[in-house]
Amino acid sequence: WMVVAAACVFAVAYRFHSAWLMAKVLTIDETRATPAEVRADGRDFVKTNRWVVFGHHFAAIAGPGPLVGPVLAAQFGYLPGLLWILIGAVFGGAVHDSVILFCSVRRGGRSLGQMVRDEVGPFAGLAALVSVTAISVILLAVLALVVVNALAESPWGVFTIASTMPIALAMGIALRSGGHDSRRLHWVTAAGVAGLVAAVWGGQFIGGTPIERVLTLRGTSLAWWIMGYGLVASIVPVWLLLAPRDYLSTFMKIGTIFALGVAIVILGPRLRMPAVTKFIDGSGPVFAGPVFPFCFITIACAAVSGFHAIVSSGTTPKLLAREGDIRTIGYGAMMTEMCVGVMAVIAACSMQPGAYFAINVKGDVAAVTQHITALGFAVTPADMAALASGVGEKTMVGRAGGAPTFALGMAQMLAGVFHSRAALAVWYHFAIMFEALFILTTIDAGTRVGRFLVQDLLGLVWRPLGDTRSPAGNVGATALFVAAWGWFLYQGVVDPQGGINSLWPIFGVANQLLAVIALALGTTVLIKMGRARHLWVTLLPLAWLLAVTMTAGWMKIFSADPRLGFLSGAAAAPTPRQAFNAHVDAAVTAVFMVLVAVVVLSNARVWWLLLAGRRAPRLREDPFVAARPADQTS
Numbered sequence: 001w002m003v004v005a006a007a008c009v010f011a012v013a014y015r016f017h018s019a020w021l022m023a024k025v026l027t028i029d030e031t032r033a034t035p036a037e038v039r040a041d042g043r044d045f046v047k048t049n050r051w052v053v054f055g056h057h058f059a060a061i062a063g064p065g066p067l068v069g070p071v072l073a074a075q076f077g078y079l080p081g082l083l084w085i086l087i088g089a090v091f092g093g094a095v096h097d098s099v100i101l102f103c104s105v106r107r108g109g110r111s112l113g114q115m116v117r118d119e120v121g122p123f124a125g126l127a128a129l130v131s132v133t134a135i136s137v138i139l140l141a142v143l144a145l146v147v148v149n150a151l152a153e154s155p156w157g158v159f160t161i162a163s164t165m166p167i168a169l170a171m172g173i174a175l176r177s178g179g180h181d182s183r184r185l186h187w188v189t190a191a192g193v194a195g196l197v198a199a200v201w202g203g204q205f206i207g208g209t210p211i212e213r214v215l216t217l218r219g220t221s222l223a224w225w226i227m228g229y230g231l232v233a234s235i236v237p238v239w240l241l242l243a244p245r246d247y248l249s250t251f252m253k254i255g256t257i258f259a260l261g262v263a264i265v266i267l268g269p270r271l272r273m274p275a276v277t278k279f280i281d282g283s284g285p286v287f288a289g290p291v292f293p294f295c296f297i298t299i300a301c302a303a304v305s306g307f308h309a310i311v312s313s314g315t316t317p318k319l320l321a322r323e324g325d326i327r328t329i330g331y332g333a334m335m336t337e338m339c340v341g342v343m344a345v346i347a348a349c350s351m352q353p354g355a356y357f358a359i360n361v362k363g364d365v366a367a368v369t370q371h372i373t374a375l376g377f378a379v380t381p382a383d384m385a386a387l388a389s390g391v392g393e394k395t396m397v398g399r400a401g402g403a404p405t406f407a408l409g410m411a412q413m414l415a416g417v418f419h420s421r422a423a424l425a426v427w428y429h430f431a432i433m434f435e436a437l438f439i440l441t442t443i444d445a446g447t448r449v450g451r452f453l454v455q456d457l458l459g460l461v462w463r464p465l466g467d468t469r470s471p472a473g474n475v476g477a478t479a480l481f482v483a484a485w486g487w488f489l490y491q492g493v494v495d496p497q498g499g500i501n502s503l504w505p506i507f508g509v510a511n512q513l514l515a516v517i518a519l520a521l522g523t524t525v526l527i528k529m530g531r532a533r534h535l536w537v538t539l540l541p542l543a544w545l546l547a548v549t550m551t552a553g554w555m556k557i558f559s560a561d562p563r564l565g566f567l568s569g570a571a572a573a574p575t576p577r578q579a580f581n582a583h584v585d586a587a588v589t590a591v592f593m594v595l596v597a598v599v600v601l602s603n604a605r606v607w608w609l610l611l612a613g614r615r616a617p618r619l620r621e622d623p624f625v626a627a628r629p630a631d632q633t634s
Contacts, residue, residue, distance in 0.1 A: 002082065003261050006342040010335045013090045018331040021095065025526070025534045026102045028327070033625040034320045035109040043237045044468055045109065048319040049185055050328055052175075055247030056319065058333040060311045060445035061097070062253060064146055065301025065511075066337050067435055068402030070344040071409075073298045074356065075284040077276040078349040080295045082342065088296070088303030089338035092541040096515055098330035099522040099538060100309045104317035105326065106621045111449070112313040112514075114456050116521050116599060118620040119528070124602035126460070128517055131595040132310065133453045135510045137481070139307055140230075140446045141488035142507050143439050148222045148493055150403060150436040155215035156203035157433035158222075161440060162215075163199035165229075167192055168245030176239050192248045200252070200430070219493040226443065227486040233444035234451045234478040238315060242444055249441045254336065256434055260343050263413040273349035273356065278376075285375065286360045286400075288563035289555065293548040297508035302341020304541060306514020307446070308334070314449030322627065347409030354379025355387060355396075359405050362398040369397070392425035407431035450481040506589045509556060512549045513596045516542065520603040527610045528617040546600065553593045557586045 022028045036047040048056075073081040104110055107118065113132045117125020151157045171192045175184065206212050217225070233242050282290035287298070301307070312330060320326070348356060354369075354377040361368050365381050372379050388396045391408060399405070411427035452468065454477040459466020465473050519542035526535055559565030562572040566589070570582035609615035 002078075002342055002346055003264050005082075005086065006339045009086050009090065010339060013094065014332060014335055017090060018094065018098075018327050021098060021331070021537070022324075022327045025531055025537055026098065026326070027529075028102070028323045030322055030324045031627055032323055033627040034105055034323060035317060035622075036319055036321060037627060038622070038625050039108060039318075041469055042239075044315075045318045046237070046239045046243075047321045048239070048243060049175075050321065050325045052185070052243055052247045053316060053319045053321075053325065054329050054333060055250035056243045056445070057246075057311065057316045057329050058336060059246035059249045059253065059441035060315065061301065061305070061308045061333060061442070062337050062340060063143055063301060063307070063439050063442035064403065064435065065299075065305055065307075066340040067344050067406050068146075069299040070302055070341045071348040071402040071405045072286055072360070073295050074273055074345065074348040075277065075279050075286040075360075076291045076295055077274050077280070078271055078345055079275040080280070080291050081299055081345050084296055084299055085302045085338055085341045085345070088299075088541075089334060089341075092304035092515075092544070093302075093308065093338070094331045094334040095537055095541060096304050096518055096522070097308045097312050097334045098326055099525070100518050101312040101317055101320075101326050101330040102323075103522065103525050104313040105320055105323060108622045109318040110313065111452050111456050112309050112518060112521065113453060115313065115620075116517065116603075119521060119524050120599075120602050120606055124599050127595045127598045127602075128521075129453065129457055129460075131592060131599070132514060132517065133450070133457060135306070135514055135592065136310060136446065136450050136453060137484045137488065138507065138510055140443055140450065141485040141492065143442055143446070144223070144226050144230075144485065144489045145492050146401070146403065147226060147436050147439050147443065148219050148489070149401075150432055150439075151217070151222055152219045153216055154429075154433070155206055155212045156429065157436055158215045158217060159203040159206055159211070160199045160433055161437055163203075164196060164245055164248060164437070165241070167195040167199070168241055168248055171244040171248065172240045175244065189247075189251075192244070193251050196248055196252055200433075203433075204426070220490070223486070223490050223493050226440075227482055227489070229440075230443055230447035230486075231478055231482050234448040234482070235474055238319065238448070242315070242448060243319065246441050246445065249437055252434070252437060253340075257340050257343055260347070260410055260413060261339075263417045264343070264346055267413055267416050269346065269350035269413060269416075271346070271349045272351065273353050282561070282564070285357055285372065288561055289552075293552040293555075294508075296544075296548045297512055297552045299341065300508060300511050302338055302344070304512075304515055304545065306511045306516070306518060307442075309514055309518035310449045310453075311445055314452055315445055344406055347406050347413065351405075351409050351412065352379070352383075353377040355383060356405060358384055359396050359398075359408070360400045360402070362400055365395065365397045390424050391428035393428075403432065403435050407435065447478065447482060447485075450485075451478045454478075454481045506556065506585055506592070509549055509553050509589060510592055512545055512552075513592055516545050516549055516596055517599050519545065520600045524603050524606055524610075525619070527607055528619045530617070532611065549596070550593065553589050556589055 036045050039045040070081050103115055113129030116128035171188050174188045280291040354372055357372045357377055358368050358379050369379050369381050384397050407428050410431045411424050414427045415424040455466045467473055519538050522538040557566050560568050562569045566582045566586035570579040573579035610617055
């Protein structure tokens with residue numbers, strides 16, 4: 001019934017809500033040229049087929065969030081997460097993504113921070129640029145660490161993901177040389193998907209060969225390779241690697257999720273997790289914190305995520321061929337991600353609750369199973385040993401983070417369709433690799449967007465540094481941004497308590513604070529457009545997320561529970577290093593909250609001046625340029 005509910009919400013929302021949003025609120029103009037046409041440079045601004053852009057955009061926004069967040073939030077039961085995904089995606093995420101994409105397209109593809117500077121003021125713009133850039137560094141370092149953990153000592157996964165790069169290069173060159181006419185796009189897509197399937201299937205046969213030794217990489221080696229890939233993907237023309245690789249990855253992502261949906265419909269798995277558990281009070285074993293606000297922080301990408309604003313004001317607006325594509329890409333990709341989140345809820349809640357909790361709680365096998373059983377969810381060491389044996393792992397206890405849980409739930413359902421327990425291990429490792437592919441496509445797009453953000457900041461110091469057409473500026477800004485998130489990543493790999501590991505706890509709060517900035521900007525733009533009667537469209541999700549993020553931030557800093565509060569955790573820390581990390585977390589969270597509050601209050605001041613008639617509504621849109629006659633790009 002969850003699959004049916006998600007499909008119905010998708011169909012009704014896309015048919016009616018998105019059409020109203022585009023026509024009445026944003027007033028999309030198909031006759032207006034996009035930045036990809038007006039500023040075409042063959043590198044960043046490239047007019048691209050609608051479905052290639054959809055593939056890039058979906059691949060970029062659908063990182064670990066729609067898979068991992070719903071799995072972790074399942075400790076509250078299936079109902080809170082499900083309702084938040086279905087309602088939040090329609091009235092929060094889809095609105096958030098579409099509005100920011102629209103704003104950036106109308107402003108020459110400018111970044112979120114630069115748009116705040118133009119529409120609100122220099123002080124608010126500087127606060128937005130600093131906060132968006134700093135939060136982006138943390139988000140990308142966290143995502144990169146997840147990829148390292150998933151692919152370390154996994155030659156099959158490394159082989160498959162590495163294979164997508166030459167395949168994407170060939171696709172990019174083929175499409176660029178012949179244009180994006182529908183026939184060429186179809187055969188290039190068919191060839192690329194065939195290559196991807198061959199890479200996924202062929203990876204299992206490299207075991208025992210000399211290639212296995214080469215592709216069995218340690219965490220530190222993977223970290224360097226990921227940094228190198230991010231550097232290259234950000235510098236080379238977007239049509240050569242980034243867009244075709246993300247487009248190709250989307251076929252695997254959507255295809256796998258579709259297969260999972262079919263498996264769910266065929267098997268009709270029973271939801272073993274209660275609708276609501278007793279852990280809504282904050283006493284859950286997976287992570288500390290009550291259902292409000294932490295369910296809405298933990299589940300971000302499947303409902304509403306600030307990271308989407310970075311992509312929607314970064315690479316995607318520079319590729320759109322027509323304003324009308326905003327509906328398909330901005331709204332449609334978010335609703336597709338909603339469906340991914342619902343699948344993750346089902347995968348987590350259809351397994352035995354005792355096993356679910358044991359997988360996500362670290363500790364000795366006997367101690368963990370005894371603790372979980374005492375909480376009312378029976379599980380034994382023998383149960384967990386059998387589970388680990390079935391998927392070819394040494395242990396499944398303490399495999400926290402959400403990814404192994406989703407992989408196991410997905411593998412159990414896909415193997416169940418074929419009535420083959422022997423295939424469980426194959427599907428499990430495929431799912432782990434699938435999750436790594438999901439996340440890596442977010443890193444390459446995020447790094448390119450980060451380059452734009454760094455250039456925006458450097459341009460405030462010396463204008464030529466902000467010129468995206470400058471090769472030296474591109475390379476320098478990319479190197480700075482990769483060095484920033486790469487340092488946190490590397491330290492996190494070599495030191496379990498250092499680097500990004502020390503900042504991981506603020507990941508969810510930081511991500512949703514970005515959404516607050518984006519929705520505040522969207523509200524300002526709507527007022528200036530004369531859409532005051534439609535302000536509830538952005539004000540409603542803004543008010544909700546502001547309450548959620550500020551409450552969560554306050555609790556993360558000041559809660560008396562050492563499992564939740566940074567300051568109380570520092571006081572109870574067993575080592576000085578852990579106490580120091582907790583104080584750093586508290587300080588960084590407080591700084592982000594202050595910066596975001598400055599941006600929101602600055603926007604609110606502009607709202608009051610505009611609505612009171614004390615300031616003329618001056619939009620900073622680019623001048624109208626008529627679009628050339630329709631061609632094959634869309």
